Amino acid sequence: MIDLRRLRAFVALAEEGHVTRAAERLGMQQPPLTRLLQGLEAELSVLLMHRLPRGVRPTEAGKVLLDEARLILARADGVADRVHRAARGEEGSLAIGFTSSAALHPFVPKVLRAFRESLPGVEVSLEEAGTAELVEGLVHERLDAAFVRSPVGRTPGLRIDALLEEPMLVALPVGHRLAKKAASRLLLTELAMEPFILYRRTAGPGLYDTIVMACREAGFSPRVTQEAPRLTATLSLVAAGFGISLVPASMQRLGGEDIVYRAVAGSSKLVAPLLLAMRQTHPAPAVAQLRSLVQRMLPAYQVSTEPSQ
Amino acid sequence: MIDLRRLRAFVALAEEGHVTRAAERLGMQQPPLTRLLQGLEAELSVLLMHRLPRGVRPTEAGKVLLDEARLILARADGVADRVHRAARGEEGSLAIGFTSSAALHPFVPKVLRAFRESLPGVEVSLEEAGTAELVEGLVHERLDAAFVRSPVGRTPGLRIDALLEEPMLVALPVGHRLAKKAASRLLLTELAMEPFILYRRTAGPGLYDTIVMACREAGFSPRVTQEAPRLTATLSLVAAGFGISLVPASMQRLGGEDIVYRAVAGSSKLVAPLLLAMRQTHPAPAVAQLRSLVQRMLPAYQVSTEPSQ
DNA sequence: CACTGCCATACCTCAAAAGTATGAAATCTA
DNA sequence: TAGATTTCATACTTTTGAGGTATGGCAGTG
Numbered sequence A, B: 001m002i003d004l005r006r007l008r009a010f011v012a013l014a015e016e017g018h019v020t021r022a023a024e025r026l027g028m029q030q031p032p033l034t035r036l037l038q039g040l041e042a043e044l045s046v047l048l049m050h051r052l053p054r055g056v057r058p059t060e061a062g063k064v065l066l067d068e069a070r071l072i073l074a075r076a077d078g079v080a081d082r083v084h085r086a087a088r089g090e091e092g093s094l095a096i097g098f099t100s101s102a103a104l105h106p107f108v109p110k111v112l113r114a115f116r117e118s119l120p121g122v123e124v125s126l127e128e129a130g131t132a133e134l135v136e137g138l139v140h141e142r143l144d145a146a147f148v149r150s151p152v153g154r155t156p157g158l159r160i161d162a163l164l165e166e167p168m169l170v171a172l173p174v175g176h177r178l179a180k181k182a183a184s185r186l187l188l189t190e191l192a193m194e195p196f197i198l199y200r201r202t203a204g205p206g207l208y209d210t211i212v213m214a215c216r217e218a219g220f221s222p223r224v225t226q227e228a229p230r231l232t233a234t235l236s237l238v239a240a241g242f243g244i245s246l247v248p249a250s251m252q253r254l255g256g257e258d259i260v261y262r263a264v265a266g267s268s269k270l271v272a273p274l275l276l277a278m279r280q281t282h283p284a285p286a287v288a289q290l291r292s293l294v295q296r297m298l299p300a301y302q303v304s305t306e307p308s309q
Numbered sequence C: 001c002a003c004t005g006c007c008a009t010a011c012c013t014c015a016a017a018a019g020t021a022t023g024a025a026a027t028c029t030a
Numbered sequence D: 001t002a003g004a005t006t007t008c009a010t011a012c013t014t015t016t017g018a019g020g021t022a023t024g025g026c027a028g029t030g
Helices: A004-016 A019-026 A030-044 A060-087 A100-104 A107-118 A131-139 A205-217 A231-239 A249-253 A285-308 B004-016 B019-026 B030-044 B060-087 B100-104 B107-118 B131-139 B205-218 B231-239 B249-253 B285-308
Strands: A049-052 A055-058 A092-098 A122-128 A145-148 A158-173 A195-199 A223-228 A245-248 A259-265 A271-279 B049-052 B055-058 B092-098 B122-128 B145-148 B158-173 B195-199 B223-228 B245-248 B259-265 B271-279
Touching: A004 A019, A004 A030, A004 A060, A019 A030, A030 A060, A030 B060, A055 A060, A060 B030, A060 B060, A060 B092, A060 B285, A092 A100, A092 A131, A092 A285, A092 B060, A100 A107, A100 A145, A100 A231, A100 A249, A107 A122, A107 A285, A131 A145, A131 A158, A131 A271, A158 A231, A158 A249, A158 A285, A195 A205, A195 A231, A195 A245, A205 A271, A223 A231, A231 A245, A231 A259, A245 A249, A249 A259, A271 A285, A285 B060, B004 B019, B004 B030, B004 B060, B019 B030, B030 B060, B055 B060, B092 B100, B092 B131, B092 B285, B100 B107, B100 B145, B100 B231, B100 B249, B107 B122, B107 B285, B131 B145, B131 B158, B131 B271, B158 B231, B158 B249, B158 B285, B195 B205, B195 B231, B195 B245, B205 B245, B205 B271, B223 B231, B231 B245, B231 B259, B245 B249, B249 B259, B271 B285
Parallel strands: A092 A122, A092 A145, A195 A223, B092 B122, B092 B145, B195 B223
Antiparallel strands: A049 A055, A145 A271, A158 A245, A158 A259, A158 A271, B049 B055, B145 B271, B158 B245, B158 B259, B158 B271
C-alpha cells in the first residue's frame, strides 16, 4: 500500500533528479532511497524514473505520480492545522437553538452576526423551538448551545450562563383604563382583577412561574383566562382586548399601535433573564468561542442599553 | 508525522464507533488500534474521540480529521490507477511536431483529431517547425513524436515509421506552355530546361535530394533558380511565374486559380513520403498510443484515397 | 586508461508496529 | 444488588521492515 513517506521521498527524488542528493535532502543514505524507488516501481509495476548516466528523470508515469504526490502531501501537511483550528472552535459546526422570545431580544441576533463574522470557518445552524425541546436537543447532542429566557429547572448535565436581565412590562390594549398614564409606573396590585394572558406553561416553565410568583407576593393570584402557544400570540390576544399580559421589555418592538406598555413598580423580581444554555459534557469547542464572544460583547451592550431602561 | 495507515485506521474507527469492531475490520487486534488512536491524539495534542461507555464518538476535531482523511485516502487510492493510465499512455502529455508540408497532408489533422477524441486524458501540444528543428526537439526530449516528409538522414536514436507515400506533382503557373494538357502525365525530361523553385535544403534534406536525384536519373540536372523557406512560399513563387516546382500531391489544395498541377510519368521514385519520427529511448507511453492509432487508421485512409490518386 | 561519479546489491542493526495476556470501568441482567 | 458482559486501556513480547554500512558495477571524463 502506498504511503506518505514514500511519496515524500519520490517528490524529493524527482525534484533533485539525483538519488544521492535527494537522499541527503531527506536525511538518509542513498541505498535505502534507491530501494524505496524500486519498491514503488515494483508495487505499481511501472517504471517511474529513467536511469540516466548522471542521475534520474521521471517517466510520464513518474510525472503523474509526482503531481498526485504533491497534491496529497500538501493536503496531508494541512491536516494538523485544520484539526487544531477545529479543536479551538475556529472550524467545524455549531448548532444554536433559541426560543422565540429569546430571538426577539436584540442581543441575540447581535451575537449571532458577530459570531459568523469573527469565525467564518464555523458552520452555524439555527433552530427555533420551545425551551423543553431545546433542552432535549442539547442533551441529545442535536444542539450545542441555546438562548433561552426561563431559568431551565436544573437539568443535570447542562451549564447555564446568565447573560442579561430585563424588566417585564405590562402589556395593555389601547384604551384600557390603566393605559392612560403610560409614562408612570404601575403597581402590580392594580392588576389583581385583570384577566391575564400568559404563554403555555409546558413550553417553558420559567417565565410563567416568575409572573405567578410575583403576583402572589403582591397579594393576589392572577386570573389566567387565556394561554397562548407563543409570545407573539400572547400580544395578538392583548391587542384584541382579551386581557393583559406581562412580557419582557424587549417585546415593546411588537404590538404596534394596538398595545400600550407600562413599567411595573415595586416588584424587583419581575425580570426576564436572557440565558445561554449548553452541555456540560462533550461541548463543541466552538461553544467556548461563543461563550467568550458573548462575555466580550456583554459589557458594551449593558452600557449602551442601561440608560434607556 | 501523519501517515495514511493511521488515517485509514481513524476512518474505520470513526465509522464503526467502536475500537474492537474497527480493529476487526482492519484485520488487527484491538490494543494496537487503541494505541494508534492515542498516538494520533498525542501527536496532534487534541482529543479526537470521546470515550463513551459503549464505544467512541468523534469530537469536533475528530470530525474534521475524518473529513480530511477521507479526502486524502480517496486521492491516494486513485494514485495507482492514474499512474497505470499514464504508463499506458492514456494520461499525461504528448508533444507532437510537424513540418508545414506534413501539416498539409490531410492524414495528419485526421490523426490528431482522432487522438484527442480517443485519449482525452493526454494533453497534446503541437509545434510546427522545420525538419532539422523537429529532429533536434525529439533528441532533446522537447518533442515526443513528429510528422515529417523527408527520410531524415539516419539520425541515431530515432525510430521512423513510414506511413504513406504520395506522388509528387509538377506545379506550373497558369498559362505555362506545359500547363495546357493538365489531364495527361508529363515526362520528367520535359522539365529539363525549366527554372526550378525548391525549398531550402538546410531546413530538411529529404525532398530536395529526392527531386534532384530523380532529375539526374532522367538525364538532367535541375536548374534551381530560387529557394524558398517553406512549401507555401514555393507555391507563391510558382503562382507569380518565377518558375516551376515539384510538390507532394496533397499540396493541390493550395494555389487556387494561379497554379496548374500535372502528374509525372516514368519516375516511380518521385514520391513524397509521410513519416512519423520518434525517440527510440525513453519514449513517452502516449507515443505508443499514437503509433497504434496511426496503424489502425492507415488502411482505411489508403483505401479511401487510392482511387483518386 | 585510469579516474570519478552514481546507482545497485548484500548484509546487518534497530525501532516501532502488531500480537498476547490481562486489567479496569461501566452497563446490563437475573 | 451481585454477577456477567462489554469495551477500552496497559504491560510485555514478537516480528517486520526501514535504515545504515560496505561494496560492486557501469559510464562518461580528463
